[in-house]
Amino acid sequence: MPKEVLFNEAMVLQKATGLFWHKGYNGTSMDDLTKATGLSRSSLYNSFGDKHSLFMRCLNYYLSDQEKSLMQAVGGTASPLKKIKIAFKYMVDVILRDEKRDGCLMINTTTELCNVDEEIGTLVLKNTDAMEHLFQQWVKEAQQQGEIGKTFSAQAIGKHLLNTYSGLRISGQAKPDKKSLDDIVKVALSVLV
Amino acid sequence: MPKEVLFNEAMVLQKATGLFWHKGYNGTSMDDLTKATGLSRSSLYNSFGDKHSLFMRCLNYYLSDQEKSLMQAVGGTASPLKKIKIAFKYMVDVILRDEKRDGCLMINTTTELCNVDEEIGTLVLKNTDAMEHLFQQWVKEAQQQGEIGKTFSAQAIGKHLLNTYSGLRISGQAKPDKKSLDDIVKVALSVLV
DNA sequence: GTACATTTGGAACGACTATTCCAAACAAAA
DNA sequence: TTTTGTTTGGAATAGTCGTTCCAAATGTAC
Structure with missing residues (x-):
């Protein structure tokens, strides 16, 4: 029987993800990754394939982690409108905690x-659609329950909400200021009437 | 007297900017830059300093170019509200043309x-403030002229508009679809009443 | 304890990185 | 035409890149 793997795979993915997150794909070297994870080159290659494969694993790890957190944040309420509001409050919190x-x-x-790596492009698209669908579902339910009007389609509002979220991440990275982000959310969500 | 410089500086900056734009800072090598600009290593270093300096030059070149285009797009009208609407129509056009x-x-x-390079961080912040101010100015004028209401402050709406723009660039990169972008603009600008 | 299958550390690989250096090319002034 | 000051091409540098390889280490089954 073979020797067992000594490291915790989830732990390695977490460390690697953190590094890619901070320095980007091109900014992170395999050397950085060995240092951060504590694994040797061969272990890293043996267990996760090359850099690109490892990165894909990290992206998926990140996505499932993010989804879990978001779902937990909105889990407390049954109202779809409240879910949306809580989601944005949660996002602003996350952004401001991102020191x-x-x-x-x-x-x-x-x-x-996205523009130079096809595999990444399709993953990005898949995730975008999933996020869009999530928002649209909430909007649809809220409209059915009369919590928000039907001036705009659930599709359009859902896209707007995702767009606002993407914007928040950029705005928050450029200038992480609570009042600014709160203002943005306040105005952007004012279409939900 | 010295030998004159043979290349056109603006042309070099344009080529270099295009490369950084497409492949990112870390994804672009000095070798790529020499090939794209046609200049030799020494000429590049002699005229623009190291890679980072060249990149800063490119960023500024890009910004002034973008500003010029935007101003030209909205130059045709005197109404601040129309300026905002035209600006977003123009942005969607630009995104869709970005094949x-x-x-x-x-x-x-x-x-x-932004998170690893202080000099870049301050430039980003400066530009963010400038863009924010531009939108806020238009909103303020529109409010004064009664084109849009005063439910929200010009500051808040301006931030929301910039946020929407940032979001559009991400949305458009992930999924460059005209209907989606139009929907986003329609909903996001519906707060201007 | 021995045989087996796998992981592990570390050396080694060639290719590429940003940058420097120098001699040759060159245009304008003397 | 000679001098002068700068630009230019290309070689050279030292370091880092992603990746591969192999011998040693190691845990399990017999």
Whole structure:
């Protein structure tokens, strides 16, 4: 029987993700990754393939982690409108807690690699659609329950909400100021009437 | 007297900017830059300093160019509200014309370097403030002329508009779809009543 | 304890990185 | 035409890049 793997895979992914998040894909070297994870080159290659494969694993790790957190944040309420409001409050909180100003790994990856890496491009698209769908679902339910009007379609409002979220990550990275972000959310969500 | 410089500086900056724009700062090598500009290593270093200095020059070149284009787009009207609407129509056009999906160099730079490069960080902040101020000025004038209401402050609406623009660049990079972008603009600008 | 299958550390690889250096090319002034 | 000061191309530098390789270490089954 083979020797067992000594490291905790989730731990390694967490460390690697943190590094890619902070320095970007091109800004992170395999040497950085060995130092951060504590694994040797061979272990890293043996367990996760090359740099690109490891990065893909990290992206998926990040996404499932983010989704889990968001769902937990909005889990307390049944009202779809409240879910939306809580989600944005939560996002602003997350942004303001991001002291290193690393932003959102998904958005960072979009701007860095979307146009030069097809595999990344499709992952980005898939995630965008998923996020859009999530918002649209909430809006649809809120409209059905009469919490918000039907002046605009759930599709359009959902896209606007995702767009506002993406904007918040950029705005927060450029200038992490609570009042600014709160203002943005206040105005952007004022369409939900 | 010295030998004269043979190349056109603006042309070199344009080529270099295009490369940084497409591949990012860390993704672009000095070798790439010599090939794209046609200059030799020594000429590049002699005329623009090191890679970082050249990049800063490119960023400023890009910004002044973008500002010029935007101002030209909105130059046709005197109404501040129309200026805002035209600006967003123009932005959507620009995004849809961006076939390579390179996005906005300023936003790409924000996500790539803002958190690891102080000099970039201050430039990003400066530009953010300038853009914010531009939108706020238009909103303020529109409010004074009664084109839009005073439910929200010009500051808040201006921030929201800039945030929407940043979001559009991300949304457009992830999924460059005219209907989606139009929907976003329609909903986001519906707060201007 | 021995055989086996896998992981591990570390050396080694060639390619590429940003940058420097120098001699040759060159245009204008003397 | 000679001098002068700068630009130019290309070689050279030292370092880092992602990746591969191999011998040693190690845990399990017999």
